Amino acid sequence: MKGKWEEFPEGNGNPDCKKCRGRGVVPIPKKERPDHAVGEQVQACVCTFVQATLINMEQGWRGLSKGQSAEESPLRGRECENLWVTASAPDLKAHVRHVAARMGPNWPFKLLTDADLMDAWLSKDLDVYDADVSLIRQMDASKFDSLMSASEYPDLMILKLGVKAARNSAMPEVLLEVLYRRLHLEKATWIVDNYAYPLSAEHISYDGLVGEVLSDWPHILIEQERQEAALEEDPFFDPDEDEAQGVTQSTLNTDAELDLIEKERKKK
Numbered sequence: 001m002k003g004k005w006e007e008f009p010e011g012n013g014n015p016d017c018k019k020c021r022g023r024g025v026v027p028i029p030k031k032e033r034p035d036h037a038v039g040e041q042v043q044a045c046v047c048t049f050v051q052a053t054l055i056n057m058e059q060g061w062r063g064l065s066k067g068q069s070a071e072e073s074p075l076r077g078r079e080c081e082n083l084w085v086t087a088s089a090p091d092l093k094a095h096v097r098h099v100a101a102r103m104g105p106n107w108p109f110k111l112l113t114d115a116d117l118m119d120a121w122l123s124k125d126l127d128v129y130d131a132d133v134s135l136i137r138q139m140d141a142s143k144f145d146s147l148m149s150a151s152e153y154p155d156l157m158i159l160k161l162g163v164k165a166a167r168n169s170a171m172p173e174v175l176l177e178v179l180y181r182r183l184h185l186e187k188a189t190w191i192v193d194n195y196a197y198p199l200s201a202e203h204i205s206y207d208g209l210v211g212e213v214l215s216d217w218p219h220i221l222i223e224q225e226r227q228e229a230a231l232e233e234d235p236f237f238d239p240d241e242d243e244a245q246g247v248t249q250s251t252l253n254t255d256a257e258l259d260l261i262e263k264e265r266k267k268k
Helices: 046-060 089-103 114-121 131-138 147-152 171-185 208-214 224-233 255-267
Strands: 025-027 042-044 083-086 109-113 156-160 188-193 219-221
Touching: 042 046, 046 089, 046 109, 089 109, 089 156, 109 114, 114 147, 114 156, 114 171, 147 171, 156 171, 171 188, 171 208
Parallel strands: 083 188, 083 219, 109 156, 156 188
Antiparallel strands: 025 042
């Protein structure tokens, strides 16, 4: 005789999930059902929540779901704040993944770069050459039709500076326009630089007005001691090629993390 679970067709859950066995839903405990409920009442299984969270990670930052995750992060709980973050590329990715895993599948965030902003600012109809923008368009990776559309999406913009290498004198003004627009819309922005190329007078995206805006923003330094020690030992050290020491591998499949995500889902 088939057990109760085997009587239902396979759903959209994880076939290896011990809670739903691939069905995608689990019964609601009797004490949590409405008094008038008749028959079995079900709710989405945590494994489908995990799958949706991983998909959302990829939509916000391609490759994020397959990356490493920090055990803890100073970015957690600050998703609605404007922040200036200094971190290497691997550390940034690990810390954003830590946050994204706990924010669930409906967290509207997006990683953009200074090169993306310049691409959005330069109209495709203008006869203006910019080496970085030209490369983006050759790859057919242009994301926005205008700087206005880039400024308004999403609720949290993670803006990684230092990707644009070719000089363009308008870069600080382009960045400033985005910052002003998002401040007006009351949408959060995380400005990200790194230890090898800090956002200062020598940076392609910096000017006094940019510095003035950021002067009121909390400045979070991720793995500061390790990164600065590496740069002092080797002036040619590239933090973006670092292996992100101190970061542990995490997939969303451990029982402990599934339980954590289940608690986060119930809070929502």
